[in-house]
Amino acid sequence: MAGAETVDTAGLASLLDHVDIDQDRLQRYAVDGVVPRAATRAHSISEVGRVQSVATEHDFAVIVHGGRTMLGLGMPPRRYDMALDLSGLNQVVDYEPNDFTITVEAGMTLAELQRHLATNGQFLPLDHPHFERATLGGLCAVGRGGLRRNSFGGPRDWLIGMRMVKADGTPIKGGGKVVKNVSGYDLPKLFAGSLGTLGVIVELTFKLRPQPASDQVLAINAPTFEAALEAGRAASQAAPFLNGCAALSADAASEARGLGARVLHDQPALLLRANGLESAASEVLAQALQAAREAGLEGPERSTGAIVETWQAVVDLETQTSTDHVRLRLGLPPANLGRAQQIVNRTFPEATSWIAAADSGLLFTEVPSADADTITALRNELGPLQGRLTVESAPTELKQACNVWGPSGPGARLMHNIKEQFDPQGILNPGRYVDGI
């Protein structure tokens, strides 16, 4: 930290335009209780470049902020001098609907993008919690696939080009504006999921899809969450072209109902989604429903016209939590989901809010508290099932005591090498990423 202390806060403010050093306002940029010394909003790529070159020269640690919907993710920062807020960098750069591609600045929200695309009957196939606030730069930096990842994949699968600013302020790019491209290394893939540790994502180009002619959602109650999960597994096997297959516990269903998913009752449920031409979507749902019934779900199915509200309510639950709760995300092969859920439930009998993507092996839950040893023991139990458990948000004390990402895999050596190449000074989001990166 030697370098950072060479400039005091007032000096820091004099180096850049639009620097905010007001202590009260800086609170909103706090990460795990660490408040930066300054914050700045950038409105252009060149401004981001200027911030980074100053940060490099004076060794400021920078954390990039988008919509702050996933700030719980990651370890507490090792150091943190400046927040770089990109929410003002939010314009459409280039959109040719007939090419089915769009280039936008990183601070644009997912909801704003979808509204823009909807005027041409197009959309970006990604689910992300709190899409009214979540920025595209942020959700790509997080890089996780969502509840419908079985049919959508993740941000990496739709990104075709990216502009970034390196740690030292140099602007670079990877990919391009064409849907199929193998010219040079795939830097957009490297940056997707890198949590702001390699450079600042400033502009993104996505390939797009036409909106389906018909989009349908059905809910059916289940006696227990486990039964909903098992039925979901059967449904996704019987109807592989399902667009979404979410199982919810009673508490999750009732929370989602509170957020706008009126089709859910206060009971465990299976939520099925299919789209395409109307007849095809109906056919897929009918197949899925039949399999779910054969797997033991009784009672009437309920459909809803509020597709987006219903689904987004469930997606929002992934991160819906008070900061003092511990939110867990487990990813693993879908066939192992049932066994994994039993293990997690045995470890945390107090967990009552569960959501699962039964078709892609994702499980979310939250518990009021946990300790590091319990998390480690749970990870050990889940290992043989290929389970990867991430603590997606937790009180800072727990984060300091446990590794929220889990033990480093065999790729850690390469990851450190990459970080060293891209940010040798360690000024980008230091300490929050995997294996201390």
Added chain:
Amino acid sequence: MKTPTPLVLELIDAIGEEAVVWHDEDLLVYEYDGTIDRGNPDVIALPATTDDVINLIKVANKYDAPVTPRGAGTGLSGGALAAKGGVIIGMNRMRRILNVDVENKTALVQPGVVNLDLGAEAERHGLAYAPDPSSQRACTIGGNVAENAGGPHTLAWGTTTNHVLALELVTADGEVQWIGHDTRDEPGYDLVGCVVGSEGTVGIVTQALVRLVPRPTAVRTMLAIYDSVRQASNAVSAVVASGIVPAALEMIDKMTIAAVEPVLNTGFPLDAEAVLLVEVDGPESQVEAEGARVEGILNRFEPREVRSATDPEEREHLWAGRKGAIGALGQIMPNYYLLDGVVPRTKLPDVLDGVYEIAERYRLPVANMFHAGDGNLHPCLLFDEREPGATERVLDAGGEIMRLCVDAGGAITGEHGVGLEKRDYLPWIFTEADMETMKSLRAAFGPTENFNPCKIFPKGHGCGEAGHQHAQQQIAKFGPKAFV
């Protein structure tokens, strides 16, 4: 009698005499791939296990010998050529499908598995492996991973990178590690995303866990014959604009028709200008309705004829003209140079006009076959290499066509890779800083300078600048930079 070098002897020590090829006459077949370029390897090593690969790389590193990984040698950018000599590591003996997990829809394979064999195995389980490059009867999964291979059906399903979940990778320093995870839930950088498409410049893949997709319950293929490329292009635009995402959307032009018709009896009229191939797949009712809509659209643009098939054998017949196109070109000229450019789809008609203009100016027949839905064009320049100056003319025309794609907002390769062939053109789309960043990513994988050297990036010590004079001329003509 040639005597083995110390390098050869030590490679033999490492993996056995029968797995090392070093006699001049045996090396010949490894001098070529699918391009015009060639390389001269000193020795070929054919590992049977991951340990073999590790040992080979360590021996090569000890002797400072360049290492070039190779699959089936069907590549179209010179990626598998030993540009600086040294050791070619041929992965063909590691050709086992180790596991198919039906419920989780994954397959674990060795890199030498042939693409079509994996497809057939997946099919036995009611699944499919989506990437289907035209060379799929021969090309291997390892090569597909290196090149991020595409194919006609990637329009709906994406390319290889969308289908690889995890890799066992031996890096240039001889270290082995698994990267990635069954469901992409391994925290950390997307190393798999970095390795797929890296053209064998950071390591050798020794196992791949790939994603399989559900097999569509119904497929319908439609073929439409048009009197002009414009009409066909407009039909493509209309199909795409209709909101349907076809599984494939392909076009071939008049020269290609002239090549395939006599050999494959496709029934294409020789005076037609373009044949369009559209395939829709998915659940039965979807295919029925979408097929009817597509057929309606194709008919709006005054085709001579529209054919349609749902039966596998008939569909195969409709595909024959497209899939057999490259092979049939030998009918017209002994040699061909197959290009791979990509442009925003709406620019395709203009770029095609430009391609015909350039070919005419260089007095070269050109056959076009392309993935019209992706904006990925494959102009094929026909020539006879025995004719003095013909090869140079072809390479010059190729450079100009690449520049045309770049100026239209496109890129220099959609699915074949940069390789040896197009490395000099990389500065047309990337700045020095972009390329330095890519090189720094490469450096993170260890001592990679000697690992598939002279590929992707321009220049490079000992890479024979003179061999790419044609590219230098194009650079001089257009200037080094475009950066669209």
